[in-house]
Amino acid sequence: MLAAALFVGTMPQMSDPTPVCDYEGSDYRARFWENQGRDYEDRAERVALRRLLPPTGRTLLDVGAGFGRLADEYRGYDRVVLFDFSRSLLREAQDHLRHDPRYLYVAGNWYDMPFVDGLFDTLVQVRTLHHAADAPALFRELRRVAAPNAAYVLEFASKRNLKAMVRHAFGRQAWSPYDPEPVEFVALNFDFHPDWIRARLTEVGFTPGRMLTASHFRFAPLKRVVPTDLLVSLDSAIQPTGAWWQLTPSVFISSRSGPGGAAEPESFFACPTCRTPLGEPIDGLMACANPSCGRRWRVEDGLYDFKEPV
Ligand SMILES: C[S@@+](CC[C@H](N)C(=O)[O-])C[C@H]1O[C@@H](n2cnc3c(N)ncnc32)[C@H](O)[C@@H]1O
Numbered sequence: 219m220l221a222a223a224l225f226v227g228t229m230p231q232m233s234d235p236t237p238v239c240d241y242e243g244s245d246y247r248a249r250f251w252e253n254q255g256r257d258y259e260d261r262a263e264r265v266a267l268r269r270l271l272p273p274t275g276r277t278l279l280d281v282g283a284g285f286g287r288l289a290d291e292y293r294g295y296d297r298v299v300l301f302d303f304s305r306s307l308l309r310e311a312q313d314h315l316r317h318d319p320r321y322l323y324v325a326g327n328w329y330d331m332p333f334v335d336g337l338f339d340t341l342v343q344v345r346t347l348h349h350a351a352d353a354p355a356l357f358r359e360l361r362r363v364a365a366p367n368a369a370y371v372l373e374f375a376s377k378r379n380l381k382a383m384v385r386h387a388f389g390r391q392a393w394s395p396y397d398p399e400p401v402e403f404v405a406l407n408f409d410f411h412p413d414w415i416r417a418r419l420t421e422v423g424f425t426p427g428r429m430l431t432a433s434h435f436r437f438a439p440l441k442r443v444v445p446t447d448l449l450v451s452l453d454s455a456i457q458p459t460g461a462w463w464q465l466t467p468s469v470f471i472s473s474r475s476g477p478g479g480a481a482e483p484e485s486f487f488a489c490p491t492c493r494t495p496l497g498e499p500i501d502g503l504m505a506c507a508n509p510s511c512g513r514r515w516r517v518e519d520g521l522y523d524f525k526e527p528v
Pocket residue numbers: 222238239240241242281282283284285287288301302303304307326327328329343344345346349
């Protein structure tokens with residue numbers, strides 16, 4: 219997380235004043251994952267995800283999918299949307315998934331999603347909420363695009379973790395891990411309290427359910443001496459204790475959207491500005507038919523680009 223903050227910029231949006239952590243052109247994959255000693259975290263996250271993710275379904279949305287690190291976990295779905303603000307990371311995802319037509323690559327801002335209401339059976343969000351300056355607005359948008367009774371699997375950075383508690387107890391950290399409000403420890407990098415997350419999800423109409431804790435052994439000296447297989451097995455065994463207490467920096471929570479919501483949608487994409495459903499692209503453009511909007515959005519080499527109109 220901190221590493222991400224070192225090489226990404228912030229970008230105020232024209233239509234939405236909420237700042238965005240901009241990964242465009244970043245080397246996130248090489249800098250954060252490839253040979254960076256994070257196999258344990260990657261595998262522990264996959265264990266938790268598999269426990270909470272419905273294994274099959276029609277439509278899945280990965281919110282902040284980046285370079286598609288977790289895309290191979292979604293093989294049971296008919297259509298998978300990898301959604302991210304960074305075109306360059308989506309192009310990296312496309313490079314390794316191009317052979318599989320079930321994946322769609324969509325660039326846009328999660329506060330204004332380019333999808334019709336009630337579209338997705340399953341929503342997944344891993345390692346991204348920490349960049350949300352307005353998490354309640356993001357949750358509202360996710361609730362809008364969630365189908366009735368959709369599953370929403372969210373991983374978030376928890377502020378009430380053991381390390382933060384110890385640091386706070388010894389006066390090494392100004393903010394309290396027990397304060398329910400999010401803490402912005404670096405610009406556009408937030409940690410959240412589990413109770414606050416549950417309350418905000420409930421407010422927008424999700425019903426929070428099972429919680430798992432992950433990355434219990436995120437401690438470099440330990441990772442160096444203990445085999446990764448063993449650490450992952452131990453993490454896997456302890457993850458269910460997240461139902462009672464959460465002491466890890468990474469917490470998974472699964473929610474359901476409830477029975478209400480949109481009927482079976484006839485369209486897929488909607489104008490992110492005015493929400494008018496969009497038709498098929500013509501000559502690489504999707505045009506909004508609302509006369510008071512009329513914005514046009516580019517589709518180029520398989521990338522649906524809703525970051526800004528043409
Ligand atoms: C730390 S990366 C995680 C990527 C991926 N989920 C993973 O676990 O490998 C955070 C991602 O969130 C995306 N992101 C941040 N703010 C966004 C926004 N407002 N709308 C869409 N994506 C956003 C970034 O572009 C980046 O790819």
